[in-house]
Amino acid sequence: MEQVIVVGAGPVGLWLAAELRLGGVEVTVLEARNERDPHSKALTIHPRTLEILAFRGVVDRFLAEGPHIPSGHFGGLDDRMDFSVLDTPFPFTLALPQARTEELLEENALAAGATVRRGHRVTGLTQDADAVTVTAEGPAGSYTLKAAYVVGCDGTGSAVRQAAGIGFSGTDTTVWGWLGDVVLDQPPAGIANLSGLDGGLMIVPLPGGVHRIVGSDPASVQSGWPGELTLDELRAKVASIAGTDYGMRAPRWLSRFGNATRQAERYRARRVFLAGDAAHMHFPTGGVGLNVGIQDATNLGWKLAAAVTGTAKDGLLDTYHAERHPVGADLLVSTRAQTALMTTFTHEGRDLRALLSRLIATVPDLSRELAERLSGLAVAYEAPPGAHPLTGRRAPNLRVADGELFALLRPGRHVLLDLAATPYEGWPAAALIRPDGHVAWAGDDPSNAPATAGPATASPVTHGLDANCR
Template sequence: METQQVVIAGGGPVGLWLAAELRLNNISVTVLETRTDIDQRSKALTVHPRGIEVLASRGIHQRFLDESLKISTGHFANLANRLDFSVLDTPFPYTLFIPQARTEALFEEYALGLGASIRRGHRVTGLTEHPDSVTVRVEGPQGPYEIETAYLAGCDGTRSTVREAAGIGFPGTDSRYLGWLGDVLFDNPPAPGFNRFTERGGLMVVPLPDNRWRIAGTSPDSATTEWPGDFTLEELRQKVVDIAGDDFGMHAPSWLSRYGNATRLATHYRRGRVVLAGDAAHQHYPTGGVGMNVGFQDAFNLGWKLAATIDGWASEGLLDSYHTDRHPVGEQLMEHSRAQTYLFHAFTPEGLALRDLLSRMVPESREFSDVLAGRLTALDVAYPSTDPAAHPVTGTRTPDLALPGTDSTLFGALRADSYLLLDLTADGALADRAQQRITVHGGAPDRTRDAWEDVRAALIRPDGHVAWAWTEQDDIKLAAQVDTVVATTLGR
């Protein structure tokens, strides 16, 4: 029987990113994808600032920057006033506008270049878990076969075969609202960024490649639990005319679709030798373009932990921390998307008044705007610490700090197969602490961020989040503290 260290069910952006992370750790991996080709109907169109930081942490962001439209604002439930991303603490204070099909193609090229095996037209049909492995049953073009693997990752969407076969619950709520979209050509397109919300409905219009446009919207008749049938061009045309007063000469649709607001969250992101990521772990209304971003950030958290567990350098409980870290992010995603769903369908006078009030708060309250932007962009994600005395930066994403004496910043110095020890002492007191799985980089104390002002050293995880931070002023004591934590972290 064929063997692999990891098998991934699902070759979308989440599965492909996970495959790349594992290959950066020299883990053998096979991706099994039911589709024979990349789906050109792009559900996702955006990569948010934290997503760009993830790309930069592996040195592949420039390709995306070169091919994308940069948008320095974001929206919450299509409120009239948009969130200002230009003030965010990131080197990438904007969203990249790029079709999911292109993102997937770039991820596939990246994963293949690192040595991942990707099999299209192969479908996972079941699994049997053993104490030390999982037998994965697959239906391929030549018939059924099996693969023996140390771990199986379900990145196979909301109808995940892996999740169901593993017996992982997926509780939540059924759909009560329907949104709709159409990818069309326009004879008389509106201005880019056109959006409208009235008692007749709401819509947004955004440009796509090849002179196409996406129209996405909601309308009062969208509040239903009944499926009204396939969405048609004439129905789209009528809705757009009702809301905007013009159909902009739409024709030649390449995709027409309805989508619901069913909202579900897996009870476990890991059970035994099965792990879940992306839509297999969380389902939600597509608000704010965050779904794909949350998914491949799941994979960014999971990849190095899975590799460290397989290679034997993980501390006790490291793989379990995948659920501890990411399940609360999924819970917040549910809350955020449900709140926006309500506002997307708030066509009553009371609902419109609430939308107007919240919209005015965006420019009037920087704190309110920053909270919404932090959630939307995932820049505010911080993972829980088990130590009540931990420094406040523990668990937060590390900013892209300067590394004096190098041509790189912190993002460029991150590696998928090792921790980064950031030495912020004046005389490089920790320079000799480099070892296997620990790289050391010197930096300048960060006086621009209050939370970092007293930090003299920090241990940064492969995914860019702070594992530990120290403020000890005595260099000898500091080095001893670092040695103790590093030994524990590496399970030594």
């Protein structure tokens, strides 16, 4: 019997596989596609995701691949949020096509010992008290696999979610966006962002002499499917908004996407879990989907590994839904709000955009708040009554005698910090950091850390812990 089966070899499934291997768990990834999708839905890696990659020791490979952009947009507004003021070693977004991100993540998962089977489509599952039985179609025909746990990372149409009977409630599409990866003979300089009564668009340079054009317009405000996007239609839409088609030709990918917004009612159904797009679906505003999915996987990975290896405390697996479902709900609120800003092509909508854009440019606290939320740095999990205010919050890259916190998190175990000799403003003398980089406990005396934390150190160094601490 398998220990864990992950369904879906996109960024979320591949990262989860590596996290499970870090926890000593055997994992098999089943992917329906025979080959990696060459088209990149996502282009952006946010600061919190870069931090996660850093505390697993793989961030440098990603940083070397694409430009670092010290800003981000909210709802496509003209004035951008300043990421350079954020309290992180990575105060920028990394521009990297999803296809390359997946390639790097797959190399990481395989190096960690995960098994990835392509051309294996999951068609159903059943579960009992002891295992989950997965039915799949592979190159040799239909077969079944048993596993202790199954995680659906298989996108918005998740077969795992449907087979587990998990509801996916929300709102239907009312507006469509359009996307074209094309060659531009007269491209704008850098990133272009245009908006008006005729529609809005953003143009972003991609590797290989291609530009991505993404936008929407009044004709796209409809619930029915408008049909496949053609180059002539895209050219006409861009010319109407920008006054030029920039010499558009040689399309590599033309697509449409809707604003249907849904969330799984449960992220866990006994031995089945959901992460990424299988758990939340939304308009791709701000490029947050891939990032929130990887953060889902980071939260789940160490907990599931602890359950498989028998070190999890009672109730630990239930904290995945308790912690990540509110994050997903907040994501949907944010993307809906940004969608309204981007697709209300009226005088009132134009003025609202202008007002909010000006506030972002002139009110630094607003810009920073939005940037922290978009980047994932603001995520904090609910703490139990009486806990220190730091409990549940993301831990920054604190420097201690043993080095930096992110490096100390590489083994995927809890880390107990004794900060008495090297105090940080706002921090007590000791803190227990979870494998996902959030504070599990904080207090004035390391010896008061949870009993499973092991002995406290007597100096400003760290101590590795088993993954059964919450």
